Amino acid sequence: MNHGETAYGLWSLVALNSTVFILFAFSFFKPATARDWRSFGAFSAFIVALFVEMYGFPLTIYLMSGWLATRFPGLDLLTHDSGHLWSTLLGETGDPHFGVLHIASYVFLGYGFYLLSSAWHVLYHAQRQHSLATTGPYARVRHPQYLAFVLILLGFLLQWPTLLTLLMFPVLLVMYRRLAITEEKNMHKQFGETYDAYAQSIPRFIPRLGKARLTADAEPKK
Template sequence: MADAAYGLWPLVVLNTLLFIIFAAGFFHPKTTRDWRAMGAYSAFLVALFTEMYGTPLTVYLLGSWLGSRFPLLQDTHAGGHLWNDLTGWSGDPHLSPFHLASYAAIGTGFWLIATAWKHLHEAAQHNHLATSGPYARVRHPQYDGFLLVMIGFLLQWPTIPTLIMFPVLVYVYARLARSEEREVAARFGDQWTAYAADTPAFWPRLRHQLADTAQPPSGTCGPQRPAARR
């Protein structure tokens, strides 16, 4: 190899465990569904860090195919930043627009997971549905947080396995969300129905939310969410 940036399997294990423990500290998994969400995220990290510090399979595959057209595509650690290589960025890869955007996405994702859990925990103490904070905008902010973290890593270090895994994980989280909502609907009935009708699952409606803030309160408390809601 052109440098000693690969074959560092202790770093693969260390970074994988670090980001799993970091996410678990924000997410606080308790239910089987929570652990499934963490498991999907963990599998993504294993695939990511295996190529980042272990064996750069994607670089090898693309290098043999595109190496003559993209001279920056080499089996070095810098060569793993594929968006930089494919767009011709020749500066420090850690200061490229893709890398800076990845920092923002990863940071926002972890912030969203942590903030959503705080509001979820407060609502759970009163056996209510959580509708404040991020839950006022989307029904599943913590899943959104995990997806943002994954998008951030894809902006920073895309690989063939993680690019394939990402849409699969979106589907997994969507199924987990639907399963969760069936349980909440059975428990809270009309309260959940009203909340779900007004709040999108994953993608916030900016104009709708701005219109709602301009309306005076109705004088009644809105629906709230139980501890099982993520």
């Protein structure tokens, strides 16, 4: 079989892309505690694993090569397009970069990084004022930064699924949930009934339809 231009063994691209996305997320998340570093470290491991398979060594393609060759005869497994497994499995034709799932992945990624940035801006000012963050994205969900990470991870999974990142994703979901619960306990100790009122009004991760309303006890004091 004559292969097209291979997209693998490009370790400089692995390092470059991993560094760019990790530093970009770091600039907004600003991990400070050991808990923050654990969650950010897990996110970083996901990013590295993703780009290693995207540009370095296609472990998922290698492990599935026998089945893929049987199911899709004539498929050139060493091209970049073949790495977009959702497109291949769904039988899509043409450039996978213009597929519905790939375009959806950009929506998830773009909104995820936007939410991460917006949440950090609100949290930064709240911490400087020693107050509870209840405005911006915090008026819709209690943990917008963790939600942002989940959206980013989903975006990457829609764009380039791998066995390792698919296995890591539910582990990260459990980790973020546990971290959120721990963070809520700390907020209760710090803000008491004010935080309890806020938590009763605002959902943890999934925003309600319509505009959430804070109770009077959870409104920021002026």
